[in-house]
Amino acid sequence: xxxxxxLARRVADVLLAREGTGPAxxxxxxxxxxxxxRVRMRLRDDMLNGHKTAHGGMIFxxxxxxxxxxxxxxxxxxxxxxATIAFLAPARAGDVLVAEAKELSRAGKNGVYQVSVKTxxxxxxxxxxxxxxxxxxxxx
Amino acid sequence: xxxxxxLARRVADVLLAREGTGPAxxxxxxxxxxxxxRVRMRLRDDMLNGHKTAHGGMIFxxxxxxxxxxxxxxxxxxxxxxATIAFLAPARAGDVLVAEAKELSRAGKNGVYQVSVKTxxxxxxxxxxxxxxxxxxxxx
Amino acid sequence: xxxxxxLARRVADVLLAREGTGPAxxxxxxxxxxxxxRVRMRLRDDMLNGHKTAHGGMIFxxxxxxxxxxxxxxxxxxxxxxATIAFLAPARAGDVLVAEAKELSRAGKNGVYQVSVKTxxxxxxxxxxxxxxxxxxxxx
Amino acid sequence: xxxxxxLARRVADVLLAREGTGPAxxxxxxxxxxxxxRVRMRLRDDMLNGHKTAHGGMIFxxxxxxxxxxxxxxxxxxxxxxATIAFLAPARAGDVLVAEAKELSRAGKNGVYQVSVKTxxxxxxxxxxxxxxxxxxxxx
Numbered sequence: 027x028x029x030x031x032x033l034a035r036r037v038a039d040v041l042l043a044r045e046g047t048g049p050a051x052x053x054x055x056x057x058x059x060x061x062x063x064r065v066r067m068r069l070r071d072d073m074l075n076g077h078k079t080a081h082g083g084m085i086f087x088x089x090x091x092x093x094x095x096x097x098x099x100x101x102x103x104x105x106x107x108x109a110t111i112a113f114l115a116p117a118r119a120g121d122v123l124v125a126e127a128k129e130l131s132r133a134g135k136n137g138v139y140q141v142s143v144k145t146x147x148x149x150x151x152x153x154x155x156x157x158x159x160x161x162x163x164x165x166x
Numbered sequence: 167x168x169x170x171x172x173l174a175r176r177v178a179d180v181l182l183a184r185e186g187t188g189p190a191x192x193x194x195x196x197x198x199x200x201x202x203x204r205v206r207m208r209l210r211d212d213m214l215n216g217h218k219t220a221h222g223g224m225i226f227x228x229x230x231x232x233x234x235x236x237x238x239x240x241x242x243x244x245x246x247x248x249a250t251i252a253f254l255a256p257a258r259a260g261d262v263l264v265a266e267a268k269e270l271s272r273a274g275k276n277g278v279y280q281v282s283v284k285t286x287x288x289x290x291x292x293x294x295x296x297x298x299x300x301x302x303x304x305x306x
Numbered sequence: 307x308x309x310x311x312x313l314a315r316r317v318a319d320v321l322l323a324r325e326g327t328g329p330a331x332x333x334x335x336x337x338x339x340x341x342x343x344r345v346r347m348r349l350r351d352d353m354l355n356g357h358k359t360a361h362g363g364m365i366f367x368x369x370x371x372x373x374x375x376x377x378x379x380x381x382x383x384x385x386x387x388x389a390t391i392a393f394l395a396p397a398r399a400g401d402v403l404v405a406e407a408k409e410l411s412r413a414g415k416n417g418v419y420q421v422s423v424k425t426x427x428x429x430x431x432x433x434x435x436x437x438x439x440x441x442x443x444x445x446x
Numbered sequence: 447x448x449x450x451x452x453l454a455r456r457v458a459d460v461l462l463a464r465e466g467t468g469p470a471x472x473x474x475x476x477x478x479x480x481x482x483x484r485v486r487m488r489l490r491d492d493m494l495n496g497h498k499t500a501h502g503g504m505i506f507x508x509x510x511x512x513x514x515x516x517x518x519x520x521x522x523x524x525x526x527x528x529a530t531i532a533f534l535a536p537a538r539a540g541d542v543l544v545a546e547a548k549e550l551s552r553a554g555k556n557g558v559y560q561v562s563v564k565t566x567x568x569x570x571x572x573x574x575x576x577x578x579x580x581x582x583x584x585x586x
Contacts, residue, residue, distance in 0.1 A: 072186040108532070
């Protein structure tokens, strides 16, 4: 594993440990590399909307977390500016959702990341695009 | 209060009662009218990211909830297709966030809603645009 | 008319005069105020896609122009960072499209604008949300 | 070349021949495969904004065209529902812009496509995500 990928993993682990959300959601980091992250979460009853399917906010939250680990992976503090999500199919209680974030582009302080959210069985649930901005400071 | 607005309020109350998310987040419906909803939530520690500010997923989730109540307000089952959010300023633990959803347009089964997320003091935190699609069935 | 609104109109007129696009498209500025612009364009055959309806790129281009005049209205050079558009109904050759841009929020260098695109008869065609960033320099 | 890819090429060629926009813009199809398209366009003076850089509308229009060829590639009539674009760096008169559209997901009638816009030299200009909906009918 390259030093860049080792750094990425450390950053993701530290971010998760610091945050209130990931632990509260049962979020697990499956992989974190330079410009890349894959996380998963099991859908609980308290993550469902009034139709008894995954609340869009929780699907977004999982994708946004993968995006955060990927865009901070170089240990340069980076924040989300903007994000878009398309909801393609519902998910239900007990489903394990996996969000995989890949870096599409970087230009100056701006970055673009594409995140696919699928069930563990590989059925697509949502596609997310995130736009980041690097600010001053390091994560670690 | 018009019958349409009374119906909107009943739909929102029923949706909130049915869902796992709103009660888990402490979400409160301040107002629900035809094509309109305003909700609030107090930011808890388990809603913060690794920078100790509101996780984008929770800001989105609040806006998405207001959007859901607004786009289902006519008691025609309606789902989110797509949403975009811009994060404009951070929010912190203890802040009360208010999301206000307004209907911009409807055309056939499609609707567009604009949701502003502000602190109770009126400072803007995020702007959200949601695109909905009416499906078959009623909410109530 | 306030000084701020007079300045907005001058900025919009100058931007239109400088650009290659607006004159090529027959774009007309109907109104330009602080944080606001309304423009129109008649759809020509060379603006249609393979279905003989308005090409999404031309609908976007009209909305993006209104957004540009609105977000530069204070004579502080401002650029588009990001934009989202929902296409709600088709438009056809000969239709006059009107794009009306309104400022939703500003926070630091960031701004959010909502642009509705309708036919002159008032039928909604698209809803656009634009995210701007103020850079250094003035327009005039 | 597979039959699916041959069909995709025919669909793209027919769409371009039918439309008013592509020929007016000097758009060239470099490649069109199942779920994929790559197109290019040289930036002319009448495609520039008031800052003398590529108008966002023209960058979007090029990406949207690649998206249209990709999402119609199976000869099932498909329209854009929604699109998001991030502008990452300016482009100037004379630059050749290349837009490459790839299919991310399909679920029922919905599809998601990612389009990168770069200069011929490979410098990224914009990233676009398009959401499509298949309607009834064929293209050819």
